[in-house]
C-alpha cells in the first residue's frame with residue numbers, strides 16, 4: 001500500500017540523487033576481492049584521512065553521550081584561522097556542505113522562486129531547491145563546458161532567488177572567472193551560491209568577494225582535500241547579515257562531536273593537506289596526458305574524459321569489471337552519453353587507470 005498524495009507535490013518529479021558506486025556493491029556484483037578494488041568514483045581523498053583526525057576522533061569516543069556545542073564555535077574559530085575570515089562570516093555545517101545547502105534552501109526559497117542552474121553541474125542543488133518549491137531554470141554550458149555567462153544573465157527574471165555556480169565545477173573541472181562572477185553578482189536581484197568543494201586543488205578562489213558583495217555565499221567542504229567525507233562536515237563563508245538569518249533556522253547540533261574534533265585536527269595538519277593537493281595536481285597532469293581519449297583541463301581532484309565514439313555506460317562498466325570504480329556521468333543533466341569522471345588516484349592507481357583506458361580504447 002502507498003499514499004503518494006500525502007507527499008507534497010514538489011517531490012513527485014524529483015529524480016533521486018545518484019551516488020558513486022561503493023566497493024562492497026562492485027565486489028559483490030563482479031565477484032572481486034574488495035581489497036583489490038580502486039575507488040575513483042566519488043572524488044574522495046585517496047591518501048586516507050589525516051592521522052591527526054583519526055587520533056582526535058578516537059580520543060573523544062567516550063564523549064558521544066553529550067551533545068556537541070550548538071554552534072560548533074571551537075571549529076568555527078579554527079576555520080577562521082584557516083580562511084582568514086572573522087567568525088561573523090562563517091557557518092560550520094553538517095551533514096557536509098549538503099547540510100548547508102539544505103538549510104539555505106529552507107531559509108531562502110518560497111514556492112515559485114526560480115533558481116538558475118548552469119549545466120552540467122552537481123545534481124544536489126536541484127534536489128534541495130525543488131524540495132522547497134523552487135522552479136529550476138537551466139542554462140547549458142558552451143564549448144568545452146565554458147559557463148554561458150550571457151545565458152545565465154538572460155535567464156534572470158523577477159522570481160530569480162539563487163544562481164548556483166560551482167568552481168571548480170563538478171563534473172567538468174572548470175573554474176568561474178572572477179570578472180564573470182562580478183558581472184553576475186552586480187546583475188542579479190538574487191543570491192549567488194559559489195560551490196568551492198574542490199577549491200584547495202585549484203589555482204584561485206573567489207571567497208574574497210564576500211567582503212565586497214552582500215549577495216554571495218561560498219560553500220566549502222572537508223570531504224575532499226581534507227579527507228573527511230565519512231564525517232559529513234562542511235562550512236559556508238558569507239556576509240554577516242546572511243549568517244545572522246542562517247543561524248535562526250540552522251538545524252540544532254547539526255555537527256557531531258567526532259566531526260568537530262576531526263575538522264579541527266585536519267585544519268591543524270598543514271603537511272597532510274599539502275601532500276593531498278600535490279598528489280591530486282601531479283596525478284591529474286599524468287592522467288590528462290596519458291588517458292587515450294579527450295580529457296578536459298581540470299582544476300579539481302578529478303578529470304572528465306570524453307570516451308566518444310564509445311559510450312560512458314560501456315566504458316565505466318568495462319573498468320568496473322577490472323575493479324576500477326569511475327563515475328558514468330549520464331546521471332548529470334545535460335552531460336550526454338560519453339562522459340566519464342575519474343578521481344585522481346595515487347601514482348600506482350593512476351597507472352592502472354591509464355592501462356585500463358588503453359585496453360578499452362584498443363577495442364574501438
Ligand SMILES: *Cc1c(COP(=O)(O)O)cnc(C)c1O
Pocket residue numbers: 043095096097098099122166169170195197220221222223229232233234
Ligand atoms: C562533494 C561535493 C559536495 C558535497 O560535499 P559534502 O560536504 O560531502 O556534502 C558539494 N558540492 C560539490 C560540487 C561536490 O562535488
